[in-house]
Amino acid sequence: MTVLLLCGSMRLNAREVVNDLTAPESRKDLETIQKSVERVLPQARAATVCIEIDEGSGTGVIVSKDGLVLTAAHVATGVKKKATVILEDGTRLKAETLGLVADKDAAMVQILDRGTYPFVEIDRAESTLLGDWVFSLGHAGGFDKERGSVVRLGRLVRIAGATFQSDCMLIGGDSGGPLFDLSGKLVGIHSRVGQQAQVNMHVPLAEFVANWDGLINGEFIGEGPYAEKPEKGNGYLGLATDSRSGGGLIVTKVGLKSPAELAGIKNGDVLLKLNGVNLEKREQMQEILKNLSAGDEVTFEIERAGKLKTITFNLSER
């Protein structure tokens, strides 16, 4: 029994010989690929999650049992943003984006709900070689419980700088999803596609490993093109106010289709607090907004017709 178990574990780490053939030569070679995928797929699927941030839906993959998720920077869109992570069975979890590398399309997300989550091993050894058989998972076109995440098989066809190219076909919604080798180790994160269906690009895991601490610490690393650095003071609320004797600011105008209007703030509402700070003068609100950016969340406590209400929404871009 011990021997069998040992064989099993050795096999998991061994490189499949089929990877070193220029092409599969026999039915046995094809079956080797198939069996490898079948063996590692259940764990890979369980760790693959859908990520919803603002109005976007992408994919990510859990890499630790406490719910650290790797995804693409253009899925995260920013650091410290609210996100929803959806597990394979449809469970929706609260999450937050950590750091991102804007020029490499790498990002991390942390699941905030406590739990023990299914996760995959990452390829820290950069063991992937050109021609290796790989498979991709992703919530193509968004989460679909009936369908589950979609698996596609291909080979690593190009390695150029900070990019892997495979012939696993990707589409919108797959972004941030995992690329695995035949041993089930995570080797890349889906990033972008070319005009031809055979052209699909992934961020190699090495880019995550190289920036690991900064990503964990919520840093915004690098400049564009996959995420835009937030600019302080460019958030738009869409309100005009007057100060009121006895405290609070009275709303005198609400911008058409502004974030404030969409959140349900009305003329005549009295704004008592913004993000926990008592509002006495208009300047106070301006001071708080100066330190916020488009996309940031604001929470108002308001008084309407004698009743207290809390309204939370996100600033848009000015």
Added chain:
Amino acid sequence: MNANWILPSIICVLALPALGQQSLDSAYRTTGTAVLAAFEPQRKVLQTSSAVLLDGRKEIGYGVVISSEGLILAKWSEVDLVVGLSVTVDQTTYPDVKVLAKDPRWDVALLKIDASGLVPVVFASTSDLAQGTWVVANGATTRTTRRALAGIISAKSREIPASGGAALGVTLKPNSKILEVIEVHEKSGASDVGLKHGDVILSIDGKAVKKIEELGELLKDRKAGSTIQMIIRREGKEILLDVRLSARGELFTDQMNRNDQMSGEYSPRRSGFPRVIQHDILGSRHVQGGPLLDLDGRCVGMNIARANRAESFAIPVEELKLLAETLKKQTPN
């Protein structure tokens, strides 16, 4: 949540070669000749048991050979309205093609060519294959030689509801107090039962309807392909009709979304199937209709739609066998 699917716009990858770049020769890629050579046994099955459907010289689809005397299943919406339809099996071209029967729900037609001694596909006992299982389908072809493409089972088998929901296929007079038909879509079930301009819809499945909103509410949860009982008034008489509901996507072209724009030639009819198995073989709309084979060369399904760049659908063999029998029975002798 009305989510956008995240993927940056298509990026031109014909950039200057970077230092240290390595690239795999195209022959060794998944669609390359060296890799596909491993699928020669399955390709041989496609050579004899798949049919190439041609409009003149243009390849418009494939078919599944199901009898030695020339019965072939094909994707109906790709052969519908084609005037100069001919069929090639192996190396012989048959110019005389009869459409014997069709099933709008599955989008499948039963064709007959004047042949004998063909090699029908061998149906597999089940389509219940694990994800990751190899499957093989028709790729492009030459006049004499079929080509194979390979992929894997890539998602759970399931129903693909009609995109946009079920539709009756009629236009009603606007701002009217009655449901008066002013136009009938020619491909709809309403047209099949002879509904016409001037007819007034009185009830659906025993429920009286007067307003467009009420009609919409009644049809909301119905499935495309199902049948409703409708009472109409025509020239003072009440008539009872059984009307098949169509998929909205069958009648009207869907608006292209971003995923469609990056999907090349996908199948116009790609939803409204009672059940499909999904695979990742990269075929265009013009290679649909042929058999989906396992490594034993047995037919596990029939390719029915390329849904988008990353997803292809096939009718599972269980349903395909029943469908073939039903279509054969509909055939006038």
